[in-house]
Amino acid sequence: MSQQTQYFTEETAFLAEARSRAEQGNLSPQEWREAYEAIINNYEKLLKIVEVLTNQATHLENKLEKARAQLELQKKALSSEVEGLEKQIQVQQKEVHKRAKERDILYDRMGKTRMMLIVILTALIVVVGFMMYYLFIDTDRMIRFVKEVRGLE
Amino acid sequence: MRNLVIEPTSKTPKVILNADLGIFEITGRSIPEDAIGFYRKILDWIEEYGKSPLPDTSFKFQLEYFNTSSSKCLLDIFRKLERMHKNGHKVTIRWHYDADDEDMAETGQDYQALLDVPFELVPV
Numbered sequence: 001m002s003q004q005t006q007y008f009t010e011e012t013a014f015l016a017e018a019r020s021r022a023e024q025g026n027l028s029p030q031e032w033r034e035a036y037e038a039i040i041n042n043y044e045k046l047l048k049i050v051e052v053l054t055n056q057a058t059h060l061e062n063k064l065e066k067a068r069a070q071l072e073l074q075k076k077a078l079s080s081e082v083e084g085l086e087k088q089i090q091v092q093q094k095e096v097h098k099r100a101k102e103r104d105i106l107y108d109r110m111g112k113t114r115m116m117l118i119v120i121l122t123a124l125i126v127v128v129g130f131m132m133y134y135l136f137i138d139t140d141r142m143i144r145f146v147k148e149v150r151g152l153e
Numbered sequence: 154m155r156n157l158v159i160e161p162t163s164k165t166p167k168v169i170l171n172a173d174l175g176i177f178e179i180t181g182r183s184i185p186e187d188a189i190g191f192y193r194k195i196l197d198w199i200e201e202y203g204k205s206p207l208p209d210t211s212f213k214f215q216l217e218y219f220n221t222s223s224s225k226c227l228l229d230i231f232r233k234l235e236r237m238h239k240n241g242h243k244v245t246i247r248w249h250y251d252a253d254d255e256d257m258a259e260t261g262q263d264y265q266a267l268l269d270v271p272f273e274l275v276p277v
Contacts, residue, residue, distance in 0.1 A: 006189050007225045052263045057221045059256040
């Protein structure tokens, strides 16, 4: 039995019976009339069912179409949101790059300043070292030097 | 008689047919590929129940979506309930639908027009 006929078991059974009776052919005019009336009644009933099912199929298609349209709207809203988020991410990435560059520049300056401080400190130590040497160890040379500068010798 | 309870899936509705508690419900979504296979046991259960039903049977249907083959199977269920009604038993079909869902309301109206059994449309 096909899937279609399984959905209409009663109608299919009636059709088979009506066909079988018609093939026998030995019916009285009264029996023919009764059989014909039964066919008309069943046909009318079937027509109503088909009408209802067709209407319902249309309603269900409408419902499906509404759901599809709603999904389409949601999809658009979602892609617009994603686009906005992507732009926001790009802006934030640029900001991060900018900050990283500023940090690199700052580190570079700090390195140079550190080096300069070391040089200055070294020079200062050398100068102080010399001064200490002449003040406390080679004091005579210091005195001679001061006298030379002042023109006393 | 034994109760019939079918848990819902993404394609089939929840079914509670409990003659002890007088609960008869089909709720959810019905889009099975083999609608006949799914509804066969429900139809058989109702056929059996129809032999000695409760004094008052109220059948609740609350479906958000169903395919055309389920639509025919639902009609078969309604026909069985209609037969019970014609046999003198008190039977009411309650078609619950979302108040905003015009399509499901009209679907209920289509069934209502076709059947000769008390058929209530219940917006929720």
